[in-house]
Amino acid sequence: MAEGSLVAGTVGAPAVEKEAVFGFTRAQATAFLVLVAFVVVSPFFLYPVFLMKVLCFGLFACAFNLLIGYVGLLSFGHAAYFGMGAYVTGYAAKAWGVPPEFAILMGGATGALLGLPFGWLAIRRAGIYFAMITLALAQMVYFFALQAPFTGGEDGIQAIPRGTLFGVFDLTSDFTMYWLVAAVFLAGFLLIHRIVHSPFGQVMKAIRDNEPRATSLGYRADDYKLMAFVLSATLAGIAGGTKALVFNIATLTDVHWAMSGEVVLMSLVGGLGTVFGPVVGAAVIITMQNYLAEFGAWVLVIQGGIFIACVLAFRRGVVGEIGHALKVKL
Amino acid sequence: MASKDPDGTILETEGLTKEFRGFVAVSDVALRVGRGTIHGLIGPNGAGKTTCFNLLTKFLPPTRGSIRYDGQDITAMKPAEVARLGLVRSFQISAVFPNLTVLENVRVALQRARGGSFDFWRSEASLKRFEPRAMELLEDVGLTTYASYTAGELPYGRKRALEIATTLALEPRMMLLDEPTAGMTHEDVGRIMALVQRVAKGRTVLLVEHNLTVVSGLCDRITVLTRGRVLAEGTYSEVSRNEEVKAAYLGTDPGISGGEAHG
Numbered sequence A: 001m002a003e004g005s006l007v008a009g010t011v012g013a014p015a016v017e018k019e020a021v022f023g024f025t026r027a028q029a030t031a032f033l034v035l036v037a038f039v040v041v042s043p044f045f046l047y048p049v050f051l052m053k054v055l056c057f058g059l060f061a062c063a064f065n066l067l068i069g070y071v072g073l074l075s076f077g078h079a080a081y082f083g084m085g086a087y088v089t090g091y092a093a094k095a096w097g098v099p100p101e102f103a104i105l106m107g108g109a110t111g112a113l114l115g116l117p118f119g120w121l122a123i124r125r126a127g128i129y130f131a132m133i134t135l136a137l138a139q140m141v142y143f144f145a146l147q148a149p150f151t152g153g154e155d156g157i158q159a160i161p162r163g164t165l166f167g168v169f170d171l172t173s174d175f176t177m178y179w180l181v182a183a184v185f186l187a188g189f190l191l192i193h194r195i196v197h198s199p200f201g202q203v204m205k206a207i208r209d210n211e212p213r214a215t216s217l218g219y220r221a222d223d224y225k226l227m228a229f230v231l232s233a234t235l236a237g238i239a240g241g242t243k244a245l246v247f248n249i250a251t252l253t254d255v256h257w258a259m260s261g262e263v264v265l266m267s268l269v270g271g272l273g274t275v276f277g278p279v280v281g282a283a284v285i286i287t288m289q290n291y292l293a294e295f296g297a298w299v300l301v302i303q304g305g306i307f308i309a310c311v312l313a314f315r316r317g318v319v320g321e322i323g324h325a326l327k328v329k330l
Numbered sequence B: 001m002a003s004k005d006p007d008g009t010i011l012e013t014e015g016l017t018k019e020f021r022g023f024v025a026v027s028d029v030a031l032r033v034g035r036g037t038i039h040g041l042i043g044p045n046g047a048g049k050t051t052c053f054n055l056l057t058k059f060l061p062p063t064r065g066s067i068r069y070d071g072q073d074i075t076a077m078k079p080a081e082v083a084r085l086g087l088v089r090s091f092q093i094s095a096v097f098p099n100l101t102v103l104e105n106v107r108v109a110l111q112r113a114r115g116g117s118f119d120f121w122r123s124e125a126s127l128k129r130f131e132p133r134a135m136e137l138l139e140d141v142g143l144t145t146y147a148s149y150t151a152g153e154l155p156y157g158r159k160r161a162l163e164i165a166t167t168l169a170l171e172p173r174m175m176l177l178d179e180p181t182a183g184m185t186h187e188d189v190g191r192i193m194a195l196v197q198r199v200a201k202g203r204t205v206l207l208v209e210h211n212l213t214v215v216s217g218l219c220d221r222i223t224v225l226t227r228g229r230v231l232a233e234g235t236y237s238e239v240s241r242n243e244e245v246k247a248a249y250l251g252t253d254p255g256i257s258g259g260e261a262h263g
Helices: A002-007 A026-044 A048-070 A079-095 A100-122 A127-147 A174-196 A199-209 A211-216 A221-247 A257-270 A277-291 A298-313 A317-326 B049-056 B079-084 B102-113 B124-140 B156-169 B186-199 B212-218 B236-241 B243-250 B254-261
Strands: B009-020 B023-029 B032-034 B038-042 B064-069 B087-089 B174-178 B204-209 B221-226 B229-234
Touching (some): A026 A048, A026 A174, A048 A174, A048 A221, A048 A257, A100 A221, A174 A221, A199 A221, A199 B124, A211 A221, A257 A277, A277 A298, B009 B204, B023 B229, B032 B204, B038 B049, B049 B204, B102 B156, B124 B156, B156 B174, B156 B186, B186 B204, B186 B212, B204 B212, B212 B236, B229 B243
Parallel strands (some): B087 B174, B174 B204
Antiparallel strands (some): B009 B023, B009 B064
């Protein structure tokens, strides 16, 4: 319940404006159109590889936010699903010559297969203990990635071929690759939105708000949490797999706990429990990392400062604060 | 046992005991709730009412003893399971889903009644069909005008009413209400009492109450707990004449008031 107030981006304001298209409110539909417009137009102005990075991490952050924002579970080990997704996609594409569309799906399947037992274990505890269990399990995955022969240890898997999409589109060009990434991102984003606004999502939010009450209504809260966990891990795996193809590389960075921390940061900066927040958060963090790279290690200090500022001054995050000011749910 | 009772017993416990690291919160409680009655469970602070309540709804596992509900042994069941059997509880602090709207609060319960719902691919519009019934339930408790409000914004008394509407959505055969009037203003108490009386028709209600006057007008039978044990059982007039009960409430008996202090 403690997270309740932090999570619920925008409360208040009787929800009069209901239901436009696809479960979006009017404000959300507008924001979504802006997002789509940005995704479509931006590669003509900005460096596609940078944009692809933003989209991959945006999807990763959305997947993470599905858990914290809508079920109230703070996972501190999401790098495991992202990183292993990257490894498996990379290995499949490189060693077996699996076409990119299937390689990415294999990344998602990896996330799901890891998420099932990990989630099953972790949901037995709540709050900080849940976070610690997910972290511990992710550290085991990190160790596995360091030792297993197929992951390439310190070197990671390098020179992963992007391949040819559906046997037609050669993805070597960044521009072509960008459209695949954009499609994966938008599909993932819409799927998450649908999950949140489904009958299942209603129960998820009820459990987040008041788990004992949901139980007393006859819901087996653990089953719902596990389902949400697996969905989140799957999408994280897809994001990781896509990232591996974009950069032709899958390394220990992807499974490192710092990656788990980064996704928490992105969601917080953007706004927990908002649909668009994690995307904006990912964009902010990635932009900082890219454009402040000249400051070297100071990037981390700056990031830390922003994190503190966020938590202290605007806890709702960028999108959460905007939504609050405009009295709409974004 | 149940068949001997002409009215039928819907809920029955035998030797129900709960110990917390040596502290006996509920001790050897034998409780029988008749079908279709409003049964009060009362007692001073720390008497074990809420613990007892949590045992009955399976939110706590008992240390010893058994619970039978509608002829079925539910001692080993999980809380969600007993809820599915129609034994639905409320909470002492108002239990609503604060970030959902008032309508969604009731709808999520109606949604449950249709069975498991893992359909994350389906649109929210598929829940529309529950809304007429949800509005009916809100009307029952006088909350129609608040339907689109976020539940967290409701004043306390209304939250309790919403909670009852949500509970009723499950069409429970038996409702367990944990201090439904706790912390309420005088008018709210009256309104909730009337509501409980109305919704109790055709079901069984077990009511935990601190306040004797609330149960006097409402309950057919009353069980008095003190220090985890059943002190007396009967109608309100029987119970209120009982010397031990008076002592427990007024604290005239040094032994009993001493017990209250650490409760």
